Amino acid sequence: MSWDIILQQSVSGLTEGMVLFVAAAGITLVMGSLKVLNLAHGSMYIIGLYLCFAVCSQFVGIPAYFYIAIIAGTLGASIFGGLMEILIIRPVYKMGHIYQFLVTWGVIFVVMDLVKMVWGGTYHPITAPQYLTGRIIFFGLAMPKYNLLLIIFGLVVFVLLYLFINRTRFGLIIRGITVDREMMSLLGQDVSRSYTFVFMLGCALAGLAGASVGPITVAGPGMEMMVLLKSFIIMVIGGFGSIVGALIAAILLGLVDSFGILFIPRLALGFPFFLMLIVLSIRPWGLLGRPE
Amino acid sequence: MSAIQKNKVKSSHCVTLAVLIVFCILPLFLRDSWVSVVAEMLIWGLAGTALNLIFGHCGMVSFGHAGFFAVGAYTFGLLLNYGLVPYSIAFISGVLAATLFGMIVGWFAIRLISHYFALFILAASMVIWTIASIWYGVTGGDDGLIGIPVPDIFLSITNSYYFILMVVAVCLFILYLIRQSPFGSALYAIRENRRRAGSIGINVRRYVYIAFVISAAFTGIAGILMVNFLQCVFVGYADFMRSGELLFLCLLGGMYNFMGPTVGAFVYLFLDKVVTRYTEYWPFVLGSLIIFIALFFRGGIMGFMEERYRVFKLKRGEL
Amino acid sequence: MLLEVENVSKNFSGIKALDNVSIAVRKGELSSIIGPNGAGKSTLFNILTGEIEEDSGRVIFKGEDITNLAPHEICRRGVGRSFQLLNLFSQLTVYKNIQTAILAGRKLTVNFLHPAKNMVRNEVEEILEQIGLADKGNSIASEISYGEQRKLEFGIALANSPDIILLDEPTAGLSIEETKSMIDLIQRLAEERFLTVLLVEHKMDVVFSISEKIRVLYEGRIIFEGVPDEVRRSEEVLRVYLGEKD
Numbered sequence: 016m017s018w019d020i021i022l023q024q025s026v027s028g029l030t031e032g033m034v035l036f037v038a039a040a041g042i043t044l045v046m047g048s049l050k051v052l053n054l055a056h057g058s059m060y061i062i063g064l065y066l067c068f069a070v071c072s073q074f075v076g077i078p079a080y081f082y083i084a085i086i087a088g089t090l091g092a093s094i095f096g097g098l099m100e101i102l103i104i105r106p107v108y109k110m111g112h113i114y115q116f117l118v119t120w121g122v123i124f125v126v127m128d129l130v131k132m133v134w135g136g137t138y139h140p141i142t143a144p145q146y147l148t149g150r151i152i153f154f155g156l157a158m159p160k161y162n163l164l165l166i167i168f169g170l171v172v173f174v175l176l177y178l179f180i181n182r183t184r185f186g187l188i189i190r191g192i193t194v195d196r197e198m199m200s201l202l203g204q205d206v207s208r209s210y211t212f213v214f215m216l217g218c219a220l221a222g223l224a225g226a227s228v229g230p231i232t233v234a235g236p237g238m239e240m241m242v243l244l245k246s247f248i249i250m251v252i253g254g255f256g257s258i259v260g261a262l263i264a265a266i267l268l269g270l271v272d273s274f275g276i277l278f279i280p281r282l283a284l285g286f287p288f289f290l291m292l293i294v295l296s297i298r299p300w301g302l303l304g305r306p307e
Numbered sequence: 308m309s310a311i312q313k314n315k316v317k318s319s320h321c322v323t324l325a326v327l328i329v330f331c332i333l334p335l336f337l338r339d340s341w342v343s344v345v346a347e348m349l350i351w352g353l354a355g356t357a358l359n360l361i362f363g364h365c366g367m368v369s370f371g372h373a374g375f376f377a378v379g380a381y382t383f384g385l386l387l388n389y390g391l392v393p394y395s396i397a398f399i400s401g402v403l404a405a406t407l408f409g410m411i412v413g414w415f416a417i418r419l420i421s422h423y424f425a426l427f428i429l430a431a432s433m434v435i436w437t438i439a440s441i442w443y444g445v446t447g448g449d450d451g452l453i454g455i456p457v458p459d460i461f462l463s464i465t466n467s468y469y470f471i472l473m474v475v476a477v478c479l480f481i482l483y484l485i486r487q488s489p490f491g492s493a494l495y496a497i498r499e500n501r502r503r504a505g506s507i508g509i510n511v512r513r514y515v516y517i518a519f520v521i522s523a524a525f526t527g528i529a530g531i532l533m534v535n536f537l538q539c540v541f542v543g544y545a546d547f548m549r550s551g552e553l554l555f556l557c558l559l560g561g562m563y564n565f566m567g568p569t570v571g572a573f574v575y576l577f578l579d580k581v582v583t584r585y586t587e588y589w590p591f592v593l594g595s596l597i598i599f600i601a602l603f604f605r606g607g608i609m610g611f612m613e614e615r616y617r618v619f620k621l622k623r624g625e626l
Numbered sequence: 627m628l629l630e631v632e633n634v635s636k637n638f639s640g641i642k643a644l645d646n647v648s649i650a651v652r653k654g655e656l657s658s659i660i661g662p663n664g665a666g667k668s669t670l671f672n673i674l675t676g677e678i679e680e681d682s683g684r685v686i687f688k689g690e691d692i693t694n695l696a697p698h699e700i701c702r703r704g705v706g707r708s709f710q711l712l713n714l715f716s717q718l719t720v721y722k723n724i725q726t727a728i729l730a731g732r733k734l735t736v737n738f739l740h741p742a743k744n745m746v747r748n749e750v751e752e753i754l755e756q757i758g759l760a761d762k763g764n765s766i767a768s769e770i771s772y773g774e775q776r777k778l779e780f781g782i783a784l785a786n787s788p789d790i791i792l793l794d795e796p797t798a799g800l801s802i803e804e805t806k807s808m809i810d811l812i813q814r815l816a817e818e819r820f821l822t823v824l825l826v827e828h829k830m831d832v833v834f835s836i837s838e839k840i841r842v843l844y845e846g847r848i849i850f851e852g853v854p855d856e857v858r859r860s861e862e863v864l865r866v867y868l869g870e871k872d
């Protein structure tokens with residue numbers, strides 16, 4: 016196998032990995048601190064994607080349109096998530112996990128059709144601004160510029176998130192809620208509001224991932240489920256609540272996917288699931304998580 | 308038993324008998340296309356009731372029960388398609404395969420709790436889905452297999468219907484017996500308070516395992532019936548959407564009531580046929596219904612009716 | 627000796643919940659364990675019933691080492707337990723709560739196909755009668771009064787006709803009359819059913835009125851053991867409870 020191909024597949028895998036990381040970071044954060052499994056996570060991703068697409072097509076002429084579109088996608092997903100948390104998840108916190116699952120499951124279907132209703136199910140690839148597209152010479156090979164930028168972007172998100180969680184006051188609150196919700200409440204924190212915020216952050220990350228991947232992807236049916244499942248897998252392998260774990264797992268998954276397609280194209284489809292099965296059997300709390 | 312209890316027993320037996328009779332004579336005055344729908348409803352009712360053994364009855368969510376449906380369906384379908392064994396052996400093999408798959412998945416799954424449990428079974432069903440998708444040569448991949456040879460007797464819709472009715476009735480009866488048995492009582496206890504169940508002498512892990520395997524087996528039977536009826540098998544049988552629909556059946560019909568999933572199956576399939584005629588946005592309706600029921604009607608249809616009945620009886624001073 | 631606890635210790639991330647605790651309970655004895663909050667009483671019960679593992683030491687019941695057995699196995703050998711925070715089968719009827727406990731205790735729950743409805747009816751009714759809930763059989767457990775729920779809590783522990791019953795604050799939250807009623811119930815049933823009772827309680831009047839023997843647990847150690855009078859006069863015990871708001 017030539018160096019060229021290795022490089023190519025690595026970049027491709029890392030790109031996918033980074034995008035998945037951003038999405039998975041959202042779901043693992045919510046799961047780790049709120050103990051909520053948001054099945055509609057993939058739906059937040061496509062909301063981000065479609066909003067970005069909508070803003071792009073509307074505002075193509077305006078400078079910085081692309082960045083506005085990405086922010087729009089992120090915010091849109093975040094707000095939707097906030098509404099979701101307040102209206103339908105809050106009532107079921109105290110009722111056992113079944114209802115959480117069912118309620119977020121319902122949202123998947125609702126969003127699936129909402130997207131169809133608003134944008135008619137047609138999707139045209141987003142055109143990113145000129146200076147972001149095209150190829151660049153990287154280690155002697157011509158690589159798509161946008162993909163490389165996405166990789167850097169993913170790392171930046173990782174660093175920012177890590178700093179946010181571990182160095183800011185709000186991050187402290189998140190960590191506090193994770194460990195002991197009641198104690199946080201006694202300490203005077205408005206836990207409900209914090210919950211909503213964390214949930215919105217999780218959805219924002221999903222939306223961000225969806226929006227940023229716009230220029231190099233095509234929206235298709237079942238996309239939200241693939242994103243959901245892959246985010247799950249990353250979350251499980253990396254450990255509930257662990258950002259670092261999510262990064263490692265996401266990169267792993269991305270590389271496995273891209274190299275897997277080379278060797279055993281058929282099995283690559285199922286490898287993520289096998290991986291998840293294995294990890295759940297041996298270390299249910301993931302590589303970097305904590306046993307409960 | 309008091310007189311009131313004796314009456315209750317008699318009346319519920321009568322209702323069951325009446326319902327059975329109605330189902331038996333349905334083909335006489337319904338068009339074939341509707342008989343088909345009812346047959347499908349029965350199959351889904353069985354699958355839902357099987358799932359409900361661990362869902363409503365034991366309190367555990369499984370996002371991958373379609374996996375067992377598919378294992379039963381594919382085993383049966385493949386054996387028949389390639390003419391490897393006679394019909395009855397294929398049928399039994401399907402059941403055994405689903406049971407075995409249930410035993411393997413269950414062994415790992417019950418060691419996990421809540422979120423992990425739900426995800427694990429999802430992953431297991433997606434593995435089946437993947438295998439079915441990529442093994443094109445054998446399973447027909449995404450296209451699936453059609454025209455599976457079943458014994459001539461099943462070529463008539465009416466005959467198929469009666470066969471399905473018979474098998475489903477027997478299976479539901481067995482599941483009912485299980486529910487009413489001391490084993491069923493133990494499962495209820497596990498649902499209500501796992502910790503206390505352990506401290507009164509129930510080996511929680513073992514009981515949940517057994518319930519899981521039974522659930523897998525009967526779901527597999529439903530899968531077999533589906534293949535028997537439609538003479539085709541395809542990847543969608545293992546799809547997580549399928550699993551979600553199974554859960555929804557239980558929720559809609561009432562997961563705390565034995566007939567809930569079956570009622571749910573009927574209403575769901577009916578809604579599916581009707582709603583899709585008026586709007587293309589069936590998923591939107593479905594999703595909204597799921598959310599609505601999960602928030603406000605946790606007992607489902609049967610739960611709602613039971614509550615009405617109880618209030619009715621209270622008002623009449625009979626409780 | 628019916629129950630012997632030998633040098634049991636338990637650590638929770640650095641905090642010594644139990645430190646070399648040894649207890650011997652004689653058959654037929656009605657005794658108590660008292661101690662300030664956090665002394666380790668519930669932890670001890672959890673270890674006795676197999677819910678958590680001790681770091682060291684042994685538990686011997688009826689001559690058998692039950693140290694590493696699971697809760698359901700310990701229950702089957704004749705240990706009953708009630709909990710400080712109500713641990714009922716909330717959505718089941720009172721009748722079902724008791725019936726399930728009896729069926730489980732007798733390993734009748736392996737029965738798949740026989741209807742449970744009329745099984746062990748006499749035994750269930752007997753217990754309901756004894757705990758005073760005979761007329762509440764069809765009520766849902768979560769819908770009866772707190773006092774009745776506490777009785778049910780006790781009843782479930784009794785259902786399996788255990789040799790020893792561990793009661794963790796059975797009168798928690800009860801009024802003065804209800805407390806007296808509960809204590810009378812415990813005493814009466816202990817006699818009628820030849821039960822050995824090990825009680826954990828906070829209410830001193832309760833403890834002193836019915837215990838044959840009292841053990842004082844403080845910071846994971848048994849600091850005193852004796853009959854009520856001795857405990858009352860002990861200086862160490864006094865020191866431990868000084869400043870304790872009760």
